[in-house]
Amino acid sequence: MDQLPAVKKRIQSIDVLRGIVMIIMALDHVRDYFHSDSFQHDPLDPATTxxxxxxTRFITHFCAPTFVFLAGTSAYLIGLKKTKAALSSFLLKRGLWLVLIEVVVISLAWTFNPLYNTIIFQVIWAIGISMVLLGLAVRLPYGVIFALGALIVLGHNLLDYPEAAHNHNVPFIWDLLHDGRFDNVTLFPQHSLVIAYAFAPWTGIMLMGYCAGKLFTPTVDTIKRQKALVGIGLGLIVLFVALRLLNGYGNPLPWTPQKTGMATFLSFMNVHKYPPSLMYMCITLGPSLLMLALLENVQNRFTDFVKVFGRVPFFYYVLHLYLIHILTVIAFYASGYGTKDIVGQSPFFFRPLTFGYSLGVVYLIWIGVVLALYPLCRWYNKYKSTHSQWWLSYL
Incomplete structure (x- = not known):
């Protein structure tokens, strides 16, 4: 097969949006470790929040779906410089690599448990396995890939009904596929797997992101691309409002009237992430696509700052988890805890259930983490842009 025209330069709007969501993502992880209430109550429960x-929690909903969607888009753009066979091979290898990294590197970052008593399948696992499936799918016609992605995104909530009928007591494979709600699966004595991200809905998002890559090819006019992104983004938001008002299909749990109007609004906006419901996808990807259109020609000090993170997202992701947990260890001892408190009721070492600070302090720590990682990310981005070793495409 003849090779298709190569992309001449990086698309800034993708890097900027990806950088924004990577920065916001760190806020949620800092909150997990440092907010005094993070292990006590659900921050999205309208009755207690x-x-x-x-x-603070809801804004971070935008991170995972936007990143997974853009990972699919980037895969399409990489495919402009490769044959289908080469793209498939790259995605398969990179996907399996990410699954391995989730088990060995990321789980350790979350737990700081060198014995790996708890392995957590989170977003890197979901991206990895979705990338493997995309690697198989890229050999199919574009229309088939689009149909598969749309079928998963629009239809996967049909699985909610048999899952609820069985009180979510489903086989392990089903947990991995769709039902995973932080279920704890025993692998062998004193070692377990926590399934946070069931992969099927995320695969649907990646497939749709791959199909959206067509809008970013060199032959597509900027104005046409912006109009398409705005139209799709607004359509997803309208679909969210319509489905939420119907209060039926598209989210496992309905919204309910609360004691106050604000609490009722929060209930309306509280959509299901584990696994990501259709309504969750609509209200996160809709605004993200609008942002992608608006960022097309924006270039200023802010975009220059955030796109650094967007160009080295995996490098930043790994570093930010270790830095946050190291800061937690420092705060742990500074707060008067000792060796006997390292292992608690949660799988995260050095993070007692009653530990933590106010939201204001959480925001300050978040800002400090982002600023501390910026020089390293800027250095690595410069290194990647001036070197061409094969392994750089995996980091």
């Missing part, structure tokens, strides 16, 4: 806490 506050608007500020709800927003």
């Amino acid at each position: 506050t608007p500020f806490l709800f927003f």
Whole structure:
């Protein structure tokens, strides 16, 4: 097969949006480790949360779906420089590599448990296995890939009904596929697997992101691309509002009237992430596509700053988890805890259930983490742009 025209330069809007969501993502992880209430109550429960806490958690909903979607888009753009066979091989190898990294590197970052008593399948696992499946799918016609992605995104909530009928007591494979709700599966004595991200819905998002890559080919006019992104983004938001008002299909749990109007609004906006429901996808990807259109020709100090993170997302992801957990260890001892408190009721070492600070302190730590990682990410971005070793494409 003849090789298709290569992409001449990186698309800044993709890097900027990816950088924004990577920065926001760190806020949620800092909150997990440092907020005094993070292990006590669900920040999205309208009965117990506050608007500020709800927003702090809800804004981070945009991170995973946007990143997975853009990973699919990037795969399409990489395919402009490769044959289908070469792209398939690359995605298969990189996907399996990410699954291995999730088990060996990321789980350790979360737990700081060198014995690996708990392995957590989170977003890197979901991206990895979705990339493997995309690697198999790229050999199919574009229309078939689009149909598969749309079928998964629009239809996967049909599986909610048999899962609920069985009280979510489903086989292990089903947990991995769709039902995973932080289920704890015993692998062997004193070692377990926590399934946070069931992969099927995320695979649907990646397939749709891959298909959206067609909008970013060199032959597509900028205005046409922006109009398409705005139209799709607004359509997803309208679909969210319509489905949420119907309060039926598209989210496992309905919204309910609360004691106050604000609490009712929070209930309306509280959509299901584990696994990501259709409504969750609509209200996160819709605004993200609008942002992608608006960022097309924007270039200023802010975009220059955030796109650094967007160009080295995996490098940043690994570093930020280790840095946050190291800071937790420092705060752990500074707060008067000792060796006997390292292993607690949670799988995260050095993170007692009653440990933590106010949301204001959480935001300060988050800002500090981002600023501390910026020089390293800038250095690595410069290194990647001036070197061509094969392994750089895996990091």
